[in-house]
Amino acid sequence: xxxxxxxxxxxxxxxxxxxxxxxxxxxxxxxxxxxxxxxxxxxxxxxxxxxxxxxxxxxxxxxxxxxxxxxxxxxxxxxxxxxxxxxxxxxxxxxxxxxxxxxxxxxxxxxxxxxxxxxxxxxxxxxxxxxxxxxxxxxxxxxxxxxxxxxxxxxxxxxxxxxxxxxxxxxxxxxxxxxxxxxxxxxxxxxxxxxxxxxxxxxxxxxxxxxxxxxxxxxxxxxxxxxxxxxxxxxxxxxxxxxxxxxxxxxxxxxxxxxxxxxxxxxxxxxxxxxxxxxxxxxxxxxxxxxx
Numbered sequence: 001x002x003x004x005x006x007x008x009x010x011x012x013x014x015x016x017x018x019x020x021x022x023x024x025x026x027x028x029x030x031x032x033x034x035x036x037x038x039x040x041x042x043x044x045x046x047x048x049x050x051x052x053x054x055x056x057x058x059x060x061x062x063x064x065x066x067x068x069x070x071x072x073x074x075x076x077x078x079x080x081x082x083x084x085x086x087x088x089x090x091x092x093x094x095x096x097x098x099x100x101x102x103x104x105x106x107x108x109x110x111x112x113x114x115x116x117x118x119x120x121x122x123x124x125x126x127x128x129x130x131x132x133x134x135x136x137x138x139x140x141x142x143x144x145x146x147x148x149x150x151x152x153x154x155x156x157x158x159x160x161x162x163x164x165x166x167x168x169x170x171x172x173x174x175x176x177x178x179x180x181x182x183x184x185x186x187x188x189x190x191x192x193x194x195x196x197x198x199x200x201x202x203x204x205x206x207x208x209x210x211x212x213x214x215x216x217x218x219x220x221x222x223x224x225x226x227x228x229x230x231x232x233x234x235x236x237x238x239x240x241x242x243x244x245x246x247x248x249x250x251x252x253x254x255x256x257x258x259x260x261x262x263x264x265x266x267x268x269x270x271x272x273x274x275x276x277x278x279x280x281x282x283x284x285x286x287x288x289x290x291x292x
Contacts, residue, residue, distance in 0.1 A: 001115055002057045002084030008119025008205075009138065012109065014102055015043060015126035016063025016090060021261045030062065031260075032126035033069040037269045038281045042259060043069060043126045047077045048282030053134040055122070057083035060111055061105040063090040063098055080285030087110065088211035107212040113205060121208060123201040123226070129268045130256040131279040136245045138202060144172055146241040147207035148234050151200035153245050154193040154253050160184035163196035164227055166235075166242050174240040176281050177232050184255075187244070195242060198256065201226060207239075255279050 004010050009262060026034065026252035032043035048056060058081055070087050078085045078240025089107050090099035099105040106113075106123065115123060120141070122134060132151075141149035152166050160181075167185035176185065177197075184194035207231040211234075212224055224230055234240050247254055259265040271278060 002059065002112065004057055004117045004119065005055075005083060008117065009057075009122060009123060010113060010116050010118040010205075011053065011058040011122045012106055012113075013046065013050075013058055013060045013124050013126050014062050014105055015069060016066070016099060016105070017127055018064040018137070019127065019260065022265065023249060023262060025262070025265075026064070028065055029068040030064045033072060034265070036129075036265075037273045040281055041069075041072060042129065042265075043073065044076075044282040044284075045129050045279075046124050046126055047073070047080075047156060049130070049132050049134060050124070050284055051077070051080045053132075055134065056081050057116060058085050059109055060085065060087045060126075060209055061090065061109065062087055070090070076284045084116075086112070093242075098190045101225035101229070103212050103226045103230050106208070107224065110209060110212070112161075114209075118205045121201075121203045121205050123203065127260070128198070128256060129272075129279075130254065132200075132245065132254070134200075137245075138198070140172070140243045141202045141241065144241040147204040147239050149202040149241040149243050150174070150190050150231065150233075151198040151243045151245050152195035153198050153256055154187055154190065155196055157184050157186060157192060157194045160194035160196050164231075166195045166197065168195065168242050169243065172242050173238070174235045174242050175238075177235045177240075179228070181249075195244060196219055197227065197231075199227070200243065 015032045017031045019026040034042050036042055066089055091097055093108045165178050165181055165184045166174050168188050169175045170187045187193050187195045234235055257268045259268050
């Protein structure tokens with residue numbers, strides 16, 4: 001069992017992906033467990049972000065070949081989560097035999113979040129390479145006052161065609177969410193860039209609990225996905241805020257990579273292995289004897 005911090009924030013890490021485009025690298029382990037560089041694994045970046053952001057309570061949702069990932073997180077990161085780091089595998093939690101989508105994974109762990117006294121839930125993906133302090137996003141979420149906040153990265157409009165893209169009213173209130181649009185809408189205040197979803201969400205738990213509520217039997221069978229199912233409907237209702245992940249005064253967006261293919265993973269490894277890496281490698285909270 002985990003406990004929420006004084007501010008009621010609990011993180012949920014979605015770490016069950018197979019990453020089939022990575023071929024043999026994920027034949028016997030999940031995508032987040034794939035080796036990166038400097039003795040690190042892909043998952044270490046989000047874990048380092050969480051620790052640096054003061055998050056000390058996390059549910060890790062696993063599914064595909066979880067053993068390597070779980071062993072690595074227990075050995076290298078568990079000591080940094082004073083209020084608990086717990087693992088919930090889809091085969092054990094969902095009556096269907098597995099999580100059927102990102103929102104379904106959270107729904108299947110609703111009792112754990114209720115028991116923790118969660119007031120807000122930070123949902124994170126375990127397979128992206130970036131450095132981010134989530135405290136700023138949390139502050140924006142609370143200041144705007146909408147039940148949902150999604151992190152978005154400003155990229156060149158032509159590059160946004162491969163992602164989910166937000167159109168906003170003003171800098172932070174989403175009015176449309178378009179999946180891989182041919183003509184991405186420009187971000188507020190910059191006609192050359194568009195805001196793509198980073199797959200990082202903050203939800204008011206009472207709101208999300210109502211939206212993904214289990215049926216009367218508690219079987220949790222509804223296959224909901226945040227990006228495809230829940231988010232577009234919430235945007236239509238005016239319930240979604242957008243947190244623009246950028247560096248003030250810097251034109252180029254912060255470093256963020258989705259390493260879903262072998263070539264993308266190879267490029268990101270090279271980026272961080274050079275003499276002047278765009279972001280630092282994560283630092284384990286305790287001394288470790290190996291890479292897991």
